[in-house]
Amino acid sequence: MNFLKITFLALIIPVFMSSVHKYYVSVTQLSYVKEKKSVQLISRIDISDLELTLQKRYDKNIKMTTIDEKPMVEDYLKKYLTQKISIKINTKETPFVYLGREYKNDLLVCYLEIENVEDISTIEISNSLLFELFPEQKNIVKTKINSEVNNLIFTKNDNDQYLNFK
Numbered sequence: 001m002n003f004l005k006i007t008f009l010a011l012i013i014p015v016f017m018s019s020v021h022k023y024y025v026s027v028t029q030l031s032y033v034k035e036k037k038s039v040q041l042i043s044r045i046d047i048s049d050l051e052l053t054l055q056k057r058y059d060k061n062i063k064m065t066t067i068d069e070k071p072m073v074e075d076y077l078k079k080y081l082t083q084k085i086s087i088k089i090n091t092k093e094t095p096f097v098y099l100g101r102e103y104k105n106d107l108l109v110c111y112l113e114i115e116n117v118e119d120i121s122t123i124e125i126s127n128s129l130l131f132e133l134f135p136e137q138k139n140i141v142k143t144k145i146n147s148e149v150n151n152l153i154f155t156k157n158d159n160d161q162y163l164n165f166k
Helices: 002-018 047-057 072-084
Strands: 025-033 038-046 085-089 097-104 107-115 122-127 138-145 148-154 160-164
Touching: 025 122, 038 047, 038 085, 047 072, 047 107, 072 085, 072 097, 072 107, 085 107, 122 138, 122 148, 138 160, 148 160
Parallel strands: 025 138
Antiparallel strands: 025 038, 038 107, 085 122, 097 107, 122 160, 138 148
């Protein structure tokens, strides 16, 4: 009887494993805080996918979330975010300030800010995080600007979105 159970499990487990699908998704919240004249961004990115991307792009020895994480990881992360996320406010390129990061479970949470934003009549967002290694990656950006909420989805073939608040 045990032989039958083991044989059954040996045959059925691969079937279930082949149907397991990994989802590649990052989520960014973008909020305009008019009182502070600030656009605040909080990005949540899968640590293992980001680590692999940084290894392929910059240094194969990069390790994230380890006790012996090297200071260069922070520099590579800032560089990567700057290259993969861009924002134009009122048709003007507006660089963000990297405020920091923290690990939460299997996610890296990055805090970014654009300062001295008087008002927003248009915003153009480009988000191409992780596309070079994971073509099925989707980047979701949830915006709250001028009391208007939007959910934007960025894909490898559509990594620019435009919102008009006029």
